[in-house]
Amino acid sequence: MLLGKEKMPEYSDSLVKRTFAVFLNEFKAPQYRKSMEKDRRVEDLLLIFFSSATKELQKGKAPGDDNWKLMVDRHVALFIRLVSSTLKDHDWVRDRPELSNRLQTMEKKLLMHDQDLATESQRNGGAGGSTIEVEVPRSYEVKDMPLVLVVSRIFNISYSQVQSDINNNKAVWTEKAALQDLKTYQTYLSLNTKKTLNSEDFDLEDAYETWKKSEIPDLSQMMLAIIQSNPELAKSTPGGSLPQFKPSGGPTSDSSSYSDMSRKMSDQSESGSSYVIDQPVDMSALNLRDEPLRGSGDDDSSYVFIPPDPRAFYRAILKEALTYDLHNQELQPAEATTETPSTKILSKLSAEILNEIALRWRIPHFSRLIIFLDVIKEKYQHQEIDLDTLDAAFNYVKEPPADKKVNRMSHIGAALFDRTKWTVADYALNQHILSSLHDALLRELFELMLLCFDTKAPPLGPIMYVLNNHIYDDPLFSQSPEDLDRFSEQLRDSLRHRASEVYRELLAKNIPDTKEEWEFYHVIQLGKAVVKLAERIQKRYRKNPEIMGYANLAII
Numbered sequence: 001m002l003l004g005k006e007k008m009p010e011y012s013d014s015l016v017k018r019t020f021a022v023f024l025n026e027f028k029a030p031q032y033r034k035s036m037e038k039d040r041r042v043e044d045l046l047l048i049f050f051s052s053a054t055k056e057l058q059k060g061k062a063p064g065d066d067n068w069k070l071m072v073d074r075h076v077a078l079f080i081r082l083v084s085s086t087l088k089d090h091d092w093v094r095d096r097p098e099l100s101n102r103l104q105t106m107e108k109k110l111l112m113h114d115q116d117l118a119t120e121s122q123r124n125g126g127a128g129g130s131t132i133e134v135e136v137p138r139s140y141e142v143k144d145m146p147l148v149l150v151v152s153r154i155f156n157i158s159y160s161q162v163q164s165d166i167n168n169n170k171a172v173w174t175e176k177a178a179l180q181d182l183k184t185y186q187t188y189l190s191l192n193t194k195k196t197l198n199s200e201d202f203d204l205e206d207a208y209e210t211w212k213k214s215e216i217p218d219l220s221q222m223m224l225a226i227i228q229s230n231p232e233l234a235k236s237t238p239g240g241s242l243p244q245f246k247p248s249g250g251p252t253s254d255s256s257s258y259s260d261m262s263r264k265m266s267d268q269s270e271s272g273s274s275y276v277i278d279q280p281v282d283m284s285a286l287n288l289r290d291e292p293l294r295g296s297g298d299d300d301s302s303y304v305f306i307p308p309d310p311r312a313f314y315r316a317i318l319k320e321a322l323t324y325d326l327h328n329q330e331l332q333p334a335e336a337t338t339e340t341p342s343t344k345i346l347s348k349l350s351a352e353i354l355n356e357i358a359l360r361w362r363i364p365h366f367s368r369l370i371i372f373l374d375v376i377k378e379k380y381q382h383q384e385i386d387l388d389t390l391d392a393a394f395n396y397v398k399e400p401p402a403d404k405k406v407n408r409m410s411h412i413g414a415a416l417f418d419r420t421k422w423t424v425a426d427y428a429l430n431q432h433i434l435s436s437l438h439d440a441l442l443r444e445l446f447e448l449m450l451l452c453f454d455t456k457a458p459p460l461g462p463i464m465y466v467l468n469n470h471i472y473d474d475p476l477f478s479q480s481p482e483d484l485d486r487f488s489e490q491l492r493d494s495l496r497h498r499a500s501e502v503y504r505e506l507l508a509k510n511i512p513d514t515k516e517e518w519e520f521y522h523v524i525q526l527g528k529a530v531v532k533l534a535e536r537i538q539k540r541y542r543k544n545p546e547i548m549g550y551a552n553l554a555i556i
Helices: 015-029 031-041 042-057 069-087 097-110 119-128 146-154 159-169 175-190 207-229 232-236 262-265 311-330 348-361 365-381 389-399 404-408 411-416 426-448 461-474 482-508 522-538
Strands: none
Touching: 015 031, 015 042, 031 042, 031 262, 042 069, 042 097, 146 159, 146 311, 146 348, 175 207, 175 232, 207 348, 262 404, 311 348, 348 426, 365 389, 365 426, 389 461, 426 461, 426 482, 482 522
């Protein structure tokens, strides 16, 4: 382009050429070239260009003049367009279709105010080369906060009360407080204190290191997202305290370089998270100790947004959300598939608010699943959910909905179902859940089995399916064979007793009370009644001829 070989007309502008020239000088620096040759990530290129374009385009502008920020977006869009064109020219799109789609999406977002950079007459709907910058003020109205509305419905709090809470606390509930929360958490994490998970919470040191490794990039991504949502924070926070873009040895953008561009690079609706930014971060710059920790010592008031006991608070909110959804959703069983369970559990909005809470309170993915199952266990024990919902909950835990963030971060995905990577508390809680549900299911099975002589006895297949597929097949289930044998013996004795009662009922129905009235016909009728009952039981339980090691027909 600088040599005039690029034929697309939008690259002939002198200011565009100057921006690209500055980028080229930055890119040719040894530290950048070495990093690019090693990682080969397009995001690194974009960030280098964004940083250099920001510094170049803001030169000579007054401190309060932000009009240059839209120009940064346009120039970055041109850079993305050039990358896309290069991919097409070399026929590389077929090898990386997802990259091509992502680049196109980024370009469209960056050109929200200017869809055509090539022809001035076609810009802005024919308004010429001028642009109109509209600054949308931040809203503190509940009606503009979808997730706040979800919370108000779940906890049955009036709109006016929620609005009053926000108005009274908006001076405290700020981006700066959120950023400080993360910095405080990061400091506690680096000091291996008990204010975060630590090595004592894991059975294996490798498990702790895996979890900690996943925390560091998450924290830096969230901090960057907060800075991008409020660039003023970058001016009030020392540069060395903020996570820097790779490569660490090169220049980084100063406080004024945090414009809307980076925020647009993160597609919230597609990522499933409000803070995920698909870009590398220099972890060596995460020494976030420029401000003293509030509430030193054992005082748990050092956070504004993170509660003293995140797991307990998360469980309480999950329980309320689940109760609300179960009472308000139409839980109509549908045919189960590998992708969709037969019963809905949580609504989309409830799942979203729970995900946002867990991300900000730093609750691991595996902990969320175990806490979810613990709430399900409690509701089943209290007969608030049926067996189908219990089965659907187990399927949800075993095959949770696809999480693009987890897929991108393979070390988290691996830890999700590798129980050696879990905390000791989660491991023990999972065992307790299985044991408690096993006892509850056996009690229910016991009661159902005693109804097997009834004309319309309930089926045993569903409960046996849950026992076999979700309890007995789980390696964490630790019930001893002796305990199961003891249950089988109790079941056998109870069934024999119930069979005796049923036989006496048939005897009273078919045999007269006095011997003088007895005839051989009565004996024949009694035999037919017993055979009919036996055939009905055999037909009913032909798919389950043996329950808990006991043959049903042996009771007759």
